[in-house]
Amino acid sequence: MQITFDKNSLIIDGKRVFIKSGAFHYFRTPGVELAKDRFMKLKAAGYNTVDIYFNANYHSKNEHEYDFSGIKDVRKVLETAKEVGLFIIARPGPFINAEVNAGGIPYWVLRNKDVIPRNRIGTEYHYSPEYMAFVREWYGQIIPIIKDFDNVIAFQIENEYATDEMDEGYMKELYNMARELGITCPVFHNDAYNAGLWAELVDIYACDIYPYINPNQNWKQDHFCFDTIDNIEDTVRSFKEDAPIFIAEMQGGWFDKWDGIGYPAMRAALGDEHINIMTKTAVSQGVTMFNHYMAIGGTSWDDLACDEVYTSYDFCSGIDEMGNIQPNFYKAKEINYFLNSFGLTNTGERENLDLGQDIYAVRRKDYENNCNWLFVRNMNSYDVGLESPTYFSHFTFHISPYDMKIMLENFQLNACKIVFSDVEIFARIKNEKDEILFMISDENANMYLEFENTPHPNPLPQGERGIISGKKRDYEFLKYEKHGKTTQFLFISRELANRTWVLGDKVIFNADFVYSNGRIALSKTTEVAYFDLVNGFSKKYFKFQERLKTIMLKDFEVSFCAPEIDTYYDYSDWTKVSEPFDSLSCGMYDEFVWYKTKIPDYLEEITLSARHLFAVYINGKEVLNRNSYKYEKLQQIEETISIPLNKTILTKEQNELTVLVQNLGFDKGFSGDTNHPRGLVEFSTKPERKLDFYVREGLSLSVPESESPYMAKLSTNFNVELKENVVFSKYLSLKDFPYDRATIFLNGVKVGRYLKNNKNCSLQENFYLINTFLKPQNTLDIVIWDKASNIKTPWDFKNELKHVIMQVEDERIHQLY
Template sequence: MLAGALTAMSLTGAGVVTPAQAEQQTPARHTVTYDQHSVLVDGKPLYIWGAEFHYFRLPSPEAWRDVLQKIKAGGFNAVSLYFDWGYHSSKPGSYDFTGTRDVERLLDEAERAGLYVIARPGPYINAEVSGGGMPAWRSTQTGVNRTSEPEYLKAAREWMSRINPIIARHQLTRGTGSVILYQVENEYQGGRHDADYMQTLIDWAKEDGIDVPTFVNDGGANQNWVSGKGAPDIYGFDAYPQGFDCKDPDTWKNLPDYSYVNDWKPESPLIIPEAQGGAFDPWGGTGYQDCAKLTGTDFTRVFSKMNIAAGVSGQSFYMTYGGTNWGWLADPNAVYTSYDYGAPINESRQLTDKYQEFKRLGYMVNSVTSLARTDKAEAPTPSDDALRIDRRVNPDDGTQFFTVRHADTRVKDKDETTLSLKGADGDYPRVPQQGAITVDGRDAKLLVAGYDLGEKQRLVYSTSEIMTHAKIGDREVALLYGRAGEAGETVLRYTARPKVTVLDGDVTTTWDAERGDLRLNYTHKGLARVLVNGMELLIADTAETAHWWRQDTSAGPVLVRGPSLVRTAEQTDGTLKLTGDSTKAAKIEVIADAKKVTWNGREVAVTQAPRPVELPALTTWKYKEEAPESAPGFDDATWTTADHLTANNAALNGSLPVLAMDEYGFHHGNVWYRGRFRTTGAATALALDAKTGNTGQYAVWLNGRYLGSSGDGTHNFDIPASTLKASGDNVLSVLVENAGHNEEWGHDYSKEPRGLLSAEVIGGASTLTWKIQGNRGGEDPVDTARGPYNNGGLYGERAGWSLPGFPDGNWKSTTLSGQAAKTEPGVRWYRTSARLDLPQGQDNALALDLAEPPGGSTGYRAEIFVNGWLIGRYLPDTGPQTRFVVPKGLLREQGDNTIALAVWSTEAGAGPGSVKLVDLGASAGGIKVGTVAAPSYDAKTYAMPAAGAQVTVDAEPFLATGTATKVPVTFSVPKDAPTASNVALALKVPDGWTATTDDPIRFDRVRPGDTVTADYTVTPPGDPVHYAVLSATAKLTQPGRPGTVTGVRAVQVPPPALSADAYVSDLTLVKAVNGWGPVEKDSSNGEDAAGDGRPLSIGGTTYAKGLGVHANSQVRVYLGGGCTRFTATAGVDDEVGDGGSVSFRVVADGRSLTTTPVVRGSDGGTGIDVDVTGARWLDLSVDGDGDVSSDHADWADAKLTCAGGSS
């Protein structure tokens, strides 16, 4: 027996192995089953004390070990792992499980740490990640997500067929891993109840080799998937009783008692796969310090112990380590860059007070194994009715568990009680016999009675709580604790009077010879030590327990006191080898059956403090203007033509061309659009509609002149005088920030489009020809190490400006302290180098602090790159985040580091003030984490493409039906490009069109600065065409290499101008966007299929003519300038009763004519009568008033008065 050192807990329960045992060659298979009480491992009940950890929020595989060891050291016996489909798949059929996505390594690390694994592969995970884990490419496919529709199942099967076999290989039942549970889907509730889908997921899991029990995580205690087809083996549910509003962290809700859930599925255990371990904080929130307080140690004590009292035998706490939403990983509606979550292990991987509370409870549930199998029993009545006592009893050994708390968990009063105890050890009408049990406000106690603390140590009862106990060598050791200053009483049973020696502390003893009871009375203060018949009884206050750690080795358990963390313990040949961390010098005390102890490889009696960390000041920066895409002469010839006329995404139907970025393979971050147009008439403004997601924005330039910016939605940008060209092309440049995709909380919500949706010239008829450019490579990103979420389509990102090694020698210099703010809105990049020489042999946590200059504008935002990794988005006008943790492994701790900022200013003079590298704390020890492998700048890879020639299609924006029109196609070679030879021109027109030419279309060579032209005669069909693209290609050789250059021009073939009165429902709908199902003519919106509406009816009046739509909707018809008046009766259709709340808008040529107040289902019809004289286009829009459910709107009797009168 050796006293003198420390260690972290590593439970060697059935099937969970220590590092030494993991080296065995022959896999030992195990069984994982369950009964009504708990999950059973090799037939033994297991109380699951789980920790949620997201590997995708820590892009550093070596750092995974750090977090997993801390989880294990904190008393957790299981780790819960989501697997993010979108994180692994940039395009259909492509899956990456390497580097930061190596889940085989992740599962190996979990097993090596001694943790069971709860596998949660989705396909949907929610998790406040972009798309809820759905890959963004799903937004371009058919099949409603999370249903049994074939196209969705085809995509989901791709994912499950790849992730399931990996999980299966790591099952405890195979002896090659530690996976014990498998979750089917996630929070599948609300309007979703597709039993075929759920059953399909279960069947796939079985086909792929999953043989551990399956479970469901209901989105609350809502009784979904308890039984029937599609119901997994075990029912579980989310429990977040404090919610997610951290603004008033001192306000509690009266926490619920979940014992009623036992009745729903009595044949299986009650588990909570997501028990509240913190809360997320949204953009504009108050910060995670408040979330940590809202769900602090007091909440943890009360909530988790209430769940034990309710019969819950499995709790996994979400989150235990939150991490960082690096790149474009976040769901913008929920969270910003930090995902600290107020978790027990904070974002910088440091341990909090809450971690210690989880440790106290975790050690208890792992050492007092009787807790895993209990039944509800009659509880004694507290002597104070403000309090509540719950009692559970193990049916096999009779151990009793009493949970004592306030009946109303919100109160802050301190109260006292006694309780009566009956059991195998006799009746005790008053416990404690001396004094009372004190229950402070917002506190709870879990007391144990009738329990064998060891082979010869019978605990009759204790008003102190058990932290842990073990037999170490030939000595029993038990650690009890209570709140500082509160009295405690412990009664032990012996056949004869034991020898008692009080080594430390003020403890009085009383011997009851008749009962054989030894009663100890004391006040919890620091640490008391008592020797009783071969047992060392340690009695601590809660603060003292933070210094104690338990580890289980192949030679038996050890207890260690002193260091800040004990990671591992390994005992061989009488030597106990401990590893761990220390944030300050501390004496090491070890209770172990060992002859020798080493700490981090050295024989020491005192842990060393970490050495000071010196960090460089980030005062010298280089900067360069960006956004050349806003200039009219920018070469976009190699960009993708945005010319799609159809989309699988129903939200894009009716608006041409389809502009949404996902449709062109650009799914994350910023995307550029460039539209060319010629205008007829006096254009006054541009009407743009973009979907950016929450906190996203877009900015607009016309012919290089900045027009302004907007957040998500529609906005009109005035055109300043002299900006438009009277002849030739005008160039509209639009930069759109996609802040992320929605989670799937509704019908295909994650498929909500991103990017520019439409752009129209107000006051001047035109047709825009579009090009689009997003991240380099699109769905095939050039940087596979950092992956698809890391980069968007800013010019600097595409050119490698964020990367180490980029040559910025010709950039301008600045100190950044406000002096570098842009004088004009736009994008500017800043780069600096930080050389680090951090002390080795310790864990250093670093962050970047950003601030705007004093008195400066907050009208800017910044993307923050560290060595090419996008570690955060800084939005000073939104907040709250100003500190950005740098995930471990992204900085070179001995060497040069590149820090880059992409600053997008929307106001003149706005820009960053200061950037500081800050030390968040260090600890001696830790584990070695190297720099994550990722490529530096490569000139060839990041060379910006440039076309050596140009093709231009010179067509008018509007063509007449069935009428031949001359369309010149021009090929030119820039003056600085090489000669093009073997040039062959061709013009492609849509089906049903004709294009002919008598001019030469082949040219032997075209020299630099020269131009050749072929005039085509193009004839459109006799029917109207809303949008068509004429595409000219030139095949050429330049220089010595064959190539192709393309030029495009969009045109419209409108219907003839209306010359007689007409109902809108009788006209061709040039645009028909609807919030649910198709736009219906002469019937209500109905359901989601065409033709399923009912007769139009508003306020009890039926209408024969009109349009039935669903908010949000937009319908467009062509007038041609021949109409004078539009009339209609607008209202919510009677088919939804009193439901629905909408407003109606009428717009002509981009100018708003009228907008109604909000109309509800009970309001009846609203008359609309507006002047449309001279208008070419008419738009009828319906906007929802917040929630768009039941927003069935009618344009009844919608009629146009036109020249010529009635038809």
């Protein structure tokens, strides 16, 4: 595959291609079967590219060891993308951000004190040969895989990188390394600041654009948030004139945080209007390469998440965390189909039009289709009627609040000409003789046509010109003929358009979704219509036989699972450490780290700071259980706590001190440093006494029962019927869960962290039971680490836990035909 480019677009094997990409994290959607499901949905929605971050930390848990086997087999993921017919944008970092733990840099790299991650401290450049040794090692592992795929159309070095003086050494080395290791496609970088960073160093300049990053912001009210994308063409052209305009991350949603607002509220805030505005504005600005970030949500299972985000990385994506289709997916599909129908890879200069207050309007000449496109956005809170700016002073069109339309001017079709249309085009399919345009019916919109022969069925207006109302029923059509060629307009409502799928020259109507291989998915008994230009319409009736199921989980087996807290617990084989005690310094990378030592009875006080949650036990009794996780204005608030000690706590000459620290991940590295310490970061005693700790990481889920009632494991089994031709997504519901903290394991795999925040609510109550980890017979373990106030006697607590009720529910279920 030969990939070149000019200022207009990427050119693949000699053909201009508009790159419509969606971002996907294979590590958050583990397993090739899930990847295939998501890729086929992406392709069916008109995307032609999948954007893939490669996460070094996911593959390298031990120094110089890389695992690309099983669910970590990225070659299989790339093969699947190729099979499905998607191009690939490869982004192997080494730093990727992506709200993953340490931005994707392996822990063992961070642990090396000589390493300066990303060659930068804060925003100051410090070249680190030790870091570069890791980079060479990682690129040496991942690039040989990537370069085997000729459908990789672009390769990114680093991510959102800048330093105060913009020293070029590191970035130049990355570029050269990529080339030396065999990358032949265009190389780019993703500039977070839209400031032309590294524009001279890379082949194609690219940037990210996120107008909505603050959930408290009302983007409809503060719509100047689109200023950057509204000016992106001029901005990018001032940096790079000879390459296509590429938005490497164009907002397709946003991530929620521990202290956020929850994905349902965020989805409601973004609606499907936001992606509509973003994407159409980008096209109006001459962008011919975009990547919706994210197009596919995922799950931060195991320890994937950075400290900011909870388990669900749904991202309000078009394809949500559980693989289900959301309204913004339909909107993206609609725009992709439009772009697939008309190309728009070779447009002329942009003409900015002033059509009124809070109206964005742009016209572009299209040299490929020999027509004009008029892009109009209404940011008023009310419907506006506007006049077509050039051709028909009396022709008005309407735009709904916060809507954006692409309208057509002067387009010659086979048998008629669209002089102006604000009835939006959903898709066009054609062959040498016939063409059909699928129009989205709209009672406030019209098509202004010129035609010689009257349309079939009975002409609406007579004569050479006519205004065709967009108020039409589903499947209503008009057909024009001229010199043996035909043009047909077929109208569908937006609701039907959402359920309409264009696969090459075939159209499928009324399906929940289709895969790119043509299989259709339904969630109820449905009549599906098929159309192609040769055979016309046909219909088929499908009977849906599945039912949504709820599995009640109760009568749990309960056991106390933290023997580490018990007095006389043997920890002699743990690692002995002296200060510093933070987890990296101790070589402990797990979310949970245990610390044990002996303290004398004369201590008056211990003082400690730990990230992020911790509990202190003395002689097997809890003296403090604290959630120290607090962020304000993007900065973690440090918390240091002193615990006064007395004879009622220190009951022995030598007392056993146990500290359990749960860290929620390392900093993602965008604004902070990835190697900012976790675990027990400060510890001192009064009077001062130097202590060593014995440390070990991880929870012990399968040990003899503990005496200590502070951490309890609830276990149960449930069965799942895995059927061919049935697509389902199941989740564990912790709605009304009475405890503050829980860690969820499905068949031994950590699939969720439940944590009530400082507002005493958990923003995530439904935990996706990732299909890859589901079996016909499943074991679910839920480890509850709760505050002492919940504990009466161990027996009471156990009894209370036994009566907890949870549910495994089907989010959606589809039958494939």
